[in-house]
């Protein structure tokens with residue numbers, strides 16, 4: 001009998017495992033994949049993500065493994081752009097990093113193991129059920145059925161919803177964002193700024209160039225099918241990627257480049273605003289709770305933060321002996337206090353304002369107005385206080401009165 005059984009050893013599950021094990025709890029971390037394993041991603045780590053990694057005592061190792069980013073170039077559908085440095089914010093690093101997930105996720109998992117968590121793979125979990133004063137976690141290990149018992153379980157299975165559907169936590173698969181990426185080497189035109197591009201991509205959506213070094217980058221494109229625009233959206237993320245890398249600016253940057261590895265696509269769950277985060281003897285963290293920014297697609301920071309929050313919540317629960325459903329609901333309330341207004345704000349901007357006319361005007365206006373520039377940066381970096389920066393009314397007023 002473990003105190004906590006965690007399903008999924010991505011950033012969310014491994015962060016939770018680290019914080020729980022560090023406080024002396026008996027933690028079992030399971031994943032269907034052997035590590036190191038790749039995860040299709042843009043590999044961008046926001047200052048918020050770096051802040052949690054720092055708290056976990058592993059920021060200096062991660063810095064060594066990645067490309068340091070000092071700002072963002074935001075490119076409008078028409079091709080004009082605005083450049084913004086990563087802002088200096090209280091307590092957060094004033095830079096971002098691009099770190100391949102093959103390296104990052106294994107490092108976080110190793111941190112959890114060093115803190116005392118047990119890791120087992122490849123275990124594909126097929127069911128999690130409350131039973132008496134705990135949970136039973138059932139799965140398959142090399143063709144054999146296996147079961148593990150814990151007082152409580154954390155589900156951190158990312159965008160894969162099979163387990164949540166089987167557990168009845170989700171009634172149906174939510175609508176997801178779709179994105180694809182590839183690594184390129186020998187590129188030109190890279191700097192220490194990431195590029196977030198709205199030219200040559202379906203909207204709402206965006207293309208990215210995230211430099212790993214002076215000559216290599218993670219390049220990708222993602223989109224969300226919503227409203228009228230859904231009719232013209234591509235069928236697959238691969239189509240969006242292919243169109244993006246054919247735009248004149250990307251063709252220039254990739255003229256002498258070599259693709260390192262395949263183009264990989266994967267969905268993103270962005271439905272936190274309506275998603276369950278708690279079940280009977282179960283907490284959900286990271287993307288399993290729909291915690292990916294609906295505008296930017298960044299989810300590593302939310303996975304790390306929610307993993308830490310779930311651990312803090314359970315540490316209190318174990319100390320007081322109260323792991324009741326009522327007590328677990330406080331975790332959901334904590335997540336809502338922290339993220340709900342940001343997700344509602346981002347959903348609204350994505351569905352109502354992410355069209356070529358407005359984006360062209362916003363980028364032009366942001367080049368003139370510091371407050372808009374800050375708003376765009378805060379949105380791109382997924383900062384929690386983005387909705388408080390400037391009201392949507394002000395944004396509309398500014399872009400329609402030149």
Ligand SMILES: Cc1cc2nc3c(=O)[nH]c(=O)nc-3n(C[C@H](O)[C@H](O)[C@H](O)COP(=O)(O)OP(=O)(O)OC[C@H]3O[C@@H](n4cnc5c(N)ncnc54)[C@H](O)[C@@H]3O)c2cc1C
Nearest residue numbers: 008010011012032041042043044125158286287298299300
């Ligand atoms: C193309 C693309 C680009 C992205 N770019 C960025 C970016 O630049 N920056 C950013 O912050 N975010 C980005 N994201 C989002 C980010 O990748 C995810 O939000 C993040 O990985 C979520 O972390 P997690 O720990 O919740 O889940 P994951 O990292 O997905 O980990 C889930 C783990 O659970 C395991 N698992 C799943 N089901 C089972 C099961 N039944 N049994 C056992 N194990 C299981 C999986 O093997 C996996 O290891 C991107 C996503 C995509 C698809």
